[in-house]
Amino acid sequence: MRWLTDSALERLREAADAPDLEGTRYRLINKLGQGGMGGVYRVEDRTLEREVALKVISIPECSGGWSARLLQEARVIAKLEHPGIVPVHDAGTLPDGRPYYTMKLVQGKRLDEHLKDVPGLSDRLRIFLRICDAVAFAHAHGVLHRDLKPANVMIGPFGEVLVMDWGLSKLLGTVASARNLTEPEENKIREAGSDEGTAHGSVLGTPGYMSPEQTRGDALLDERADVYSLGVVLEFLMAQGSPQPVPRALAAIRRQAMADDAARRYQKVPDIAVDVAHFLDGLPVSAYPEGPFGHAWRWMSRNRAWILLLLAYMIARALVIFFRPG
Amino acid sequence: MSEDTHLGGRHPFPSTRWSVIEAARSERAEERQRALDVLIPAYWKPVYKYIRLHWHKEQEEAKDLTQDFFVRLIEKQLLDRFDSSRARLRTYLRVCVDGLVMNSDKAAQRLKRGGDIALLSLDFASAEGELQELQIPAPGGAEEFFAQEFARSLFGLALERLRRECEDKGKGLHFQLLELYDIDEGGKNFTYEEVARRFAIKATDVTNYLAFARREFRRIVLEELRDMTASEDEFRREAQALLGVRLG
Amino acid sequence: MNKALLGLLLGGILGVFDGLTSWFTPAVRDQLAMIVFGSTIKGLITGVLTGYFARKVNSLALGILFGLTVGLLFAYAVAAMQPGPDHYYFAIMLPGSIVGAIIGYATQRFGQPQAATR
Numbered sequence: 103m104r105w106l107t108d109s110a111l112e113r114l115r116e117a118a119d120a121p122d123l124e125g126t127r128y129r130l131i132n133k134l135g136q137g138g139m140g141g142v143y144r145v146e147d148r149t150l151e152r153e154v155a156l157k158v159i160s161i162p163e164c165s166g167g168w169s170a171r172l173l174q175e176a177r178v179i180a181k182l183e184h185p186g187i188v189p190v191h192d193a194g195t196l197p198d199g200r201p202y203y204t205m206k207l208v209q210g211k212r213l214d215e216h217l218k219d220v221p222g223l224s225d226r227l228r229i230f231l232r233i234c235d236a237v238a239f240a241h242a243h244g245v246l247h248r249d250l251k252p253a254n255v256m257i258g259p260f261g262e263v264l265v266m267d268w269g270l271s272k273l274l275g276t277v278a279s280a281r282n283l284t285e286p287e288e289n290k291i292r293e294a295g296s297d298e299g300t301a302h303g304s305v306l307g308t309p310g311y312m313s314p315e316q317t318r319g320d321a322l323l324d325e326r327a328d329v330y331s332l333g334v335v336l337e338f339l340m341a342q343g344s345p346q347p348v349p350r351a352l353a354a355i356r357r358q359a360m361a362d363d364a365a366r367r368y369q370k371v372p373d374i375a376v377d378v379a380h381f382l383d384g385l386p387v388s389a390y391p392e393g394p395f396g397h398a399w400r401w402m403s404r405n406r407a408w409i410l411l412l413l414a415y416m417i418a419r420a421l422v423i424f425f426r427p428g
Numbered sequence: 429m430s431e432d433t434h435l436g437g438r439h440p441f442p443s444t445r446w447s448v449i450e451a452a453r454s455e456r457a458e459e460r461q462r463a464l465d466v467l468i469p470a471y472w473k474p475v476y477k478y479i480r481l482h483w484h485k486e487q488e489e490a491k492d493l494t495q496d497f498f499v500r501l502i503e504k505q506l507l508d509r510f511d512s513s514r515a516r517l518r519t520y521l522r523v524c525v526d527g528l529v530m531n532s533d534k535a536a537q538r539l540k541r542g543g544d545i546a547l548l549s550l551d552f553a554s555a556e557g558e559l560q561e562l563q564i565p566a567p568g569g570a571e572e573f574f575a576q577e578f579a580r581s582l583f584g585l586a587l588e589r590l591r592r593e594c595e596d597k598g599k600g601l602h603f604q605l606l607e608l609y610d611i612d613e614g615g616k617n618f619t620y621e622e623v624a625r626r627f628a629i630k631a632t633d634v635t636n637y638l639a640f641a642r643r644e645f646r647r648i649v650l651e652e653l654r655d656m657t658a659s660e661d662e663f664r665r666e667a668q669a670l671l672g673v674r675l676g
Numbered sequence: 677m678n679k680a681l682l683g684l685l686l687g688g689i690l691g692v693f694d695g696l697t698s699w700f701t702p703a704v705r706d707q708l709a710m711i712v713f714g715s716t717i718k719g720l721i722t723g724v725l726t727g728y729f730a731r732k733v734n735s736l737a738l739g740i741l742f743g744l745t746v747g748l749l750f751a752y753a754v755a756a757m758q759p760g761p762d763h764y765y766f767a768i769m770l771p772g773s774i775v776g777a778i779i780g781y782a783t784q785r786f787g788q789p790q791a792a793t794r
Contacts, residue, residue: 118646422767
C-alpha cells in the first residue's frame with residue numbers, strides 16, 4: 103500500500119469533500135471555507151459566465167435531516183430579497199446525491215477583519231445600522247437568524263454590508279424548527295457540530311453570541327434572541343481595537359440589548375437601530391435616561407458651532423461695550 | 429493469510445446495517461473473523477505506530493503488543509464494553525491499547541495464539557519504514573496522532589480498492605489522474621491541458637475522469653468507514669472528522 | 677426656503693438685533709434708530725450675498741469665511757460713513773463680521789440648496 107504524506111492526506115480529504123459538478127452548469131474553482139454542515143466553494147456558472155459561491159453538505163447522512171436543513175436555508179434566503187442579505191441563485195442535488203445551493207459570491211472581508219480599516223466609532227455604528235436593517239427585514243418576513251456574529255457579516259469592496267450564513271435560521275412562531283427535523287435530530291446535530299472543540303460549527307448558535315434562551319435550548323425563540331446577538335456585535339464594534347472610551351449612552355444601549363431577561367431587552371431590532379441612530383445624531387436615547395444637565399450637555403454638544411458663534415458675538419459685544427478704545 | 433494485509437474480499441452492503449461491533453461480539457467464529465477482516469487492515473498500522481512513537485516501545489515489543497492487542501480484541505471481548513453513544517470506536521480502541529501497554533508483561537500476559545482465530549501476518553517492515561516520515565506526537569496529542577494515522581490507513585485502503593475497481597472497469601487512467609493531482613506532490617502545478625497532452629486525451633476528459641475518480645474515492649471511503657462504525661451517529665461524526673473543517 | 681431667502685431673513689433679524697445692542701454704548705444711544713436701520717440693511721445685504729454663495733458652494737468653512745468677510749466689509753463701509761471724528765470701526769466691524777459668520781454657518785447648514793439644472 104502506498105505511503106500517503108500528510109499533504110497528500112489533506113489533498114485527498116479536500117478531493118473527497120469537493121462537490122461533484124459533472125453534468126451541472128458549474129465548474130469548481132477553489133474552496134472558500136468550511137462550516138459545521140458543509141463547505142462553501144467558489145465555482146463558475148458557465149451559463150451566465152460569472153463566479154458564484156456554492157454551498158454543499160459535507161457530511162453523509164441517511165435520515166435526510168441535513169439535506170432538509172440545507173434546502174430550508176436556501177429557501178429562507180431566497181425569500182429575503184434585501185441588499186443586506188446575500189441572494190440565492192440556484193439550488194439542487196449534485197450527481198453524488200448531495201444537496202447544494204448557489205449564492206452571490208461576496209468578495210470582501212468579514213466584519214472582524216474589516217474593522218482594522220474602520221477606526222472611527224461613527225463609521226462602525228453606521229455599519230451596525232445596516233446590519234440591523236437586514237435583520238429587521240428578515241424578522242418582518244418571519245425569519246430569525248440565530249447566529250449573528252461578526253464572522254457572519256461581510257463588507258464588500260464598495261462598502262456594502264451583507265449578513266451571511268443563514269444556516270441556523272428559523273421561522274418565527276414555530277416550535278423548535280420549521281424544518282422536518284425533530285428535536286432529537288437537532289440535538290444530535292448540535293453534538294456533531296460541537297465535537298472536538300469546533301464550537302464555531304455548533305449548529306444552534308455560537309457561544310458568546312447566543313442569547314441566554316438559545317443557550318438553554320428554549321423551544322420558542324423570537325426576535326429578541328437576535329437582538330441579544332446584535333448587542334454582542336455592538337459590543338464587539340465598540341471594543342475591538344478602538345482607543346476611544348465608550349460613551350455612556352452607547353454602553354446603555356449595549357446593556358439593554360444584552361439583558362439576560364428578554365423582557366428587559368429591546369423588543370425589536372428597529373428599536374435598537376433607532377437608539378443607535380439617535381446616538382449618532384446627538385439625540386436622546388431611550389436606554390439612557392438623562393437628567394436636565396445631561397440634556398443640556400447633549401444639546402450643547404449637538405449645537406457646538408452655534409454656541410461658539412454666539413459666544414464669539416457676545417464676547418465681541420462685551421469688548422466693544424467695556425473696552426472701547428479711548 | 430497474506431503477507432501484506434488487505435481486506436479479504438468485499439462484503440456487500442446489507443440492507444440492514446452491518447455492525448463491526450456486533451460481529452466482533454458474535455458467538456460465531458466466522459462473524460468474529462469478519463470483524464477482524466474489517467478492523468485489522470484499518471487499525472493495525474495506527475496501533476503499531478502509536479505503540480512505537482507514543483509509548484516509545486522498541487520494534488520487537490511493539491510487534492508483540494500489536495499482535496496481542498488484536499487477539500485480545502476478540503478473545504477477551506474488549507468490545508463488549510464499548511458504547512458508541514459515549515465514544516468513538518477508534519478512541520475506545522486507542523484507550524484499550526494504552527491499557528494493554530501499561531499492563532504489559534511479556535512472560536505472563538502473552539496469550540496462547542491459535543485457536544479459532546488465525547492471525548494475519550502483518551507487514552511490520554513497511555510500517556517501520558513509514559515511521560521515518562512521522563514525528564513523535566506532542567504531549568497531549570495522542571488522539572490527534574491516532575486519528576491522523578487512522579485516516580492515513582483508511583485512505584490507503586480506499587485507494588487500493590479504488591485502483592482495483594478502476595482497473596477492473598478499464599478505467600486505470602482515471603485512477604492515474606487522481607494519483608497525479610491528489611497524491612503526488614506538485615501535481616497541482618500541471619494544467620489540465622498539459623496532462624491531456626501527456627495522456628493523449630482531451631482536457632475535458634481530464635476534468636471528467638478526475639471527477640469520476642474523486643467521486644468514487646469518496647464513495648469507497650464512506651463505505652469503508654461505515655463498516656467500521658457501530659451506528660449511523662458515529663458514522664456521521666467520524667465522516668465529519670475525516671472530511672471536514674480543514675482549509676489550506 | 678432657499679438659502680438666499682434664509683440668508684436675507686436671518687441677516688435682517690440679526691441686523692436688527694446687532695443694531696439694538698448699540699444701546700449699551702451711551703455715546704450713540706441717541707442715534708439708535710439710525711444705527712438699527714443701517715445695521716438691518718447691512719444684515720440684509722450680507723445675508724442675501726452669503727445665502728447666494730451657499731447655493732453655489734457647499735462648504736461650511738468657506739461659507740463661514742465668506743459671511744465673515746462680507747460682514748466685515750459692509751461693517752467697514754458703515755463705520756466709514758459715520759459722521760464726526762469717531763467712526764467706531766472696532767465697535768461696528770468686530771460684531772458685524774461675527775454676524776456675517778453666523779449667517780454663513782446658517783446658510784450652509786440649512787435652507788434648500790440649488791436644484792440641479794438639466
